[in-house]
Amino acid sequence: MENSTSTTEERILEAAKKVFHCKGFDGARMQEIADEAGVNKSLVHYYYRNKDNIFQAVFEDAFSKLITKLNEIFYSDLDFKSKITIFVSYYVSFLSENSYIPLFILNGLYEKPDMIKAMLKKKNFAPEKLMEQIRKQVKEELHLEIDPFHLYINILALSIFPVIAKPLIQTIFGYSNDQLKQFNEERKTVVPDFILNALKGYENEHRN
Amino acid sequence: MENSTSTTEERILEAAKKVFHCKGFDGARMQEIADEAGVNKSLVHYYYRNKDNIFQAVFEDAFSKLITKLNEIFYSDLDFKSKITIFVSYYVSFLSENSYIPLFILNGLYEKPDMIKAMLKKKNFAPEKLMEQIRKQVKEELHLEIDPFHLYINILALSIFPVIAKPLIQTIFGYSNDQLKQFNEERKTVVPDFILNALKGYENEHRN
DNA sequence: GTCTATATCGGGATAGAC
DNA sequence: GTCTATCCCGATATAGAC
Numbered sequence: 001m002e003n004s005t006s007t008t009e010e011r012i013l014e015a016a017k018k019v020f021h022c023k024g025f026d027g028a029r030m031q032e033i034a035d036e037a038g039v040n041k042s043l044v045h046y047y048y049r050n051k052d053n054i055f056q057a058v059f060e061d062a063f064s065k066l067i068t069k070l071n072e073i074f075y076s077d078l079d080f081k082s083k084i085t086i087f088v089s090y091y092v093s094f095l096s097e098n099s100y101i102p103l104f105i106l107n108g109l110y111e112k113p114d115m116i117k118a119m120l121k122k123k124n125f126a127p128e129k130l131m132e133q134i135r136k137q138v139k140e141e142l143h144l145e146i147d148p149f150h151l152y153i154n155i156l157a158l159s160i161f162p163v164i165a166k167p168l169i170q171t172i173f174g175y176s177n178d179q180l181k182q183f184n185e186e187r188k189t190v191v192p193d194f195i196l197n198a199l200k201g202y203e204n205e206h207r208n
Numbered sequence: 209m210e211n212s213t214s215t216t217e218e219r220i221l222e223a224a225k226k227v228f229h230c231k232g233f234d235g236a237r238m239q240e241i242a243d244e245a246g247v248n249k250s251l252v253h254y255y256y257r258n259k260d261n262i263f264q265a266v267f268e269d270a271f272s273k274l275i276t277k278l279n280e281i282f283y284s285d286l287d288f289k290s291k292i293t294i295f296v297s298y299y300v301s302f303l304s305e306n307s308y309i310p311l312f313i314l315n316g317l318y319e320k321p322d323m324i325k326a327m328l329k330k331k332n333f334a335p336e337k338l339m340e341q342i343r344k345q346v347k348e349e350l351h352l353e354i355d356p357f358h359l360y361i362n363i364l365a366l367s368i369f370p371v372i373a374k375p376l377i378q379t380i381f382g383y384s385n386d387q388l389k390q391f392n393e394e395r396k397t398v399v400p401d402f403i404l405n406a407l408k409g410y411e412n413e414h415r416n
Numbered sequence: 417g418t419c420t421a422t423a424t425c426g427g428g429a430t431a432g433a434c
Numbered sequence: 435g436t437c438t439a440t441c442c443c444g445a446t447a448t449a450g451a452c
Contacts, residue, residue, distance in 0.1 A: 008435080026234035027319065030428060040437055045429060047435095103318070106311060109375040111235070117379055127380050149381065149391070150398045157369035162361050164372075167317040171325055172335050173357065183357070190358045194406045201405025216417080238446065248419055253447065255417095 009047050012037045013057060016044075020058045021100035025051075025111050056115055059108050060123075062101045067125060069094070074130055080137045085192040088159050092191070095163040096184045103164050144202050154198075158191045217255050220245045221265060224252075228266045229308035233259075233319050260323070267316050268327055270309045275333060277302070282338055288345045293400040296367050300399070303371040304392045311372050352410050362406075366399045 006014070015037035019028045030051060034041040048054035073087045095102060109116050134148040162169065162184070170180055214222075223245035227236045238259060242249040256262035281295045303310060317324050342356040370377065370392070378388055 022318070024232065024234065024315070026232065029426090031426090041428090042430085042438085043436060049429090051428070103311075103314060106372055106376065107232070107315065109379065110230070110311070113375060113379075120379060125380065147394075147398070150394065150402075153370050153373075153377070154366060154399075154402060156373070157365045158362060161365035161369045164314055165361075165364070167321060168314065169361070171317065171321075171328060172333065186355075186358065190355070191362075193410075194358075194362060197409025198402045198406035201401075201408045237444090239444090249446090250420085250448085251418065257447095259446070 008037075008039060008043065012039065012044055012047055013054075013061075016054050016058050017061065020055060021062070021098075021104045024104065024107050025055050028055075052112075052115070055108075055112070056119065059105070059112075059116065060119055062105055063119070064123065065094075065098075066101065066105070067123075071130070074133065080134075080141050081192075081196060084155065084195055087155065088191045088195075089188045091159040092163070092184055092188050095160065096181070099163050099166055102160050106164075138199070142199055142203065144199060146199075146202065155195060158194065159187075162187060216245075216247060216251065220247065220252055220255055221262075221269075224262050224266050225269065228263060229270070229306075229312045232312065232315050233263050236263075260320075263316075263320070264323055264327070267313070267320075267324065268331075270313055271327070272331065273302075273306075274309065274313070275331075279338070282341065288342075288349050289400075289404060292363065292403055295363065296399045296403075297396045299367045300371070300392055300396050303368065304389070307371050307374055310368050314372075346407070350407055350411065352407060354407075354410065363403060366402065370395060 012033065015035075016028075016033045018036055019033045023029075023032075028051075030044055031041050033054070034044050037044070044054065048057065069090060070087070073083055073090065076083070078086065131148040131152065134152060135146070138144050138146050138148070138151070166180065169175060169183070173179075175183065220241065223243075224236075224241045226244055227241045231237075231240075236259075238252055239249050241262070242252050245252070252262065256265065277298060278295070281291055281298065284291070286294065339356040339360065342360060343354070346352050346354050346356070346359070374388065377383060377391070381387075383391065
């Protein structure tokens with residue numbers, strides 16, 4: 001089964017990602033992970049001992065992929081408008097290609113809250129700094145006193161929700177795969193415009 | 209077990225809602241549904257024959273609860289701004305009280321796409337009318353040519369996402385239940401303001 | 417309609433040979 | 435490290451008594 005350069009452990013992890021992302025913890029089968037990796041079921045246990053462990057590895061991978069890029073963009077020294085534009089564009093692209101990840105993460109938080117909390121602590125993820133950073137930058141550049149929490153959640157909502165709701169959108173609007181792709185492309189400009197227009201609105205409000 | 213006025217079948221359905229909403233299809237156990245309803249496991253099979261059937265009943269209930277109110281508000285003869293305000297306020301309240309429903313529905317669309325599609329067809333849910341209606345109303349009242357699909361998705365995203373992401377918000381921001389409640393209360397004004405400000409922004413754009 | 421008992425199967429996990 | 439065989443529990447579903 002040495003059909004690629006990757007090690008067996010890596011191939012199992014890749015297989016586990018595929019299966020867990022689509023099926024979630026409860027829906028996933030160790031057998032399916034083994035099949036997907038082209039190995040025996042026992043080997044999965046050999047490398048990861050049990051289902052919880054391999055799930056955790058998959059979750060950690062997905063979560064840090066999202067967070068790393070998010071921090072990278074928001075802590076960069078770009079101006080705020082560029083941050084929004086780049087963030088949305090990057091996230092829509094990344095999530096479209098990995099459309100199972102966001103729902104997988106949200107489900108994980110419900111299914112395995114303790115496991116996840118422990119992981120977050122370990123990763124030392126601190127949003128307070130990020131909030132303060134957003135608040136300050138919006139004040140300095142746009143001369144607005146806004147609540148960074150709500151703005152942050154709004155940005156995430158507009159970028160992430162349409163990807164999560166992919167099957168809903170396809171079913172309800174009757175979109176083909178191509179039409180959905182186009183829809184996502186459009187969002188790369190629609191969403192930043194929407195957010196920046198909203199902020200401009202507050203600006204005008206303040207001037208009245 | 210005649211401890212309430214409801215019939216056994218109703219009690220089972222209520223129990224099934226609780227369990228399916230929290231655990232999803234794969235995570236739910238027929239035994240747990242029976243326990244929650246205070247009846248024997250076999251009775252659940254007696255009334256619903258199998259797990260798929262009872263899941264479908266639960267899904268249909270959740271979905272039509274959401275859609276009915278949505279249609280009611282958007283097809284009413286309120287002006288558009290009021291629609292937004294009322295919609296967001298109602299949805300944030302409803303979803304906060306039933307915070308498992310949106311994720312449950314989204315998961316259902318991935319887990320049981322065929323079952324769900326058949327149901328949607330049966331319910332005869334037609335969004336084209338709604339889109340045309342939004343487009344027309346925004347044009348007449350706000351004098352804006354906008355894409356109703358994107359606006360519609362934006363409204364849903366801003367209303368629904370924070371509820372889905374509840375455990376994420378609580379874990380990351382370290383919110384207590386009371387703080388989260390307050391956060392949701394705030395969104396009832398923050399979100400309509402955000403949307404209406406964004407539209408105002410387009411308005412200004414057009415005038416330049 | 418409601419219960420007990422049981423059939424049947426699938427899935428996580430382990431033992432042990434190679 | 436990798437495989438086969440197997441254990442054992444838990445979960446859906448059914449049969450049948452009351």
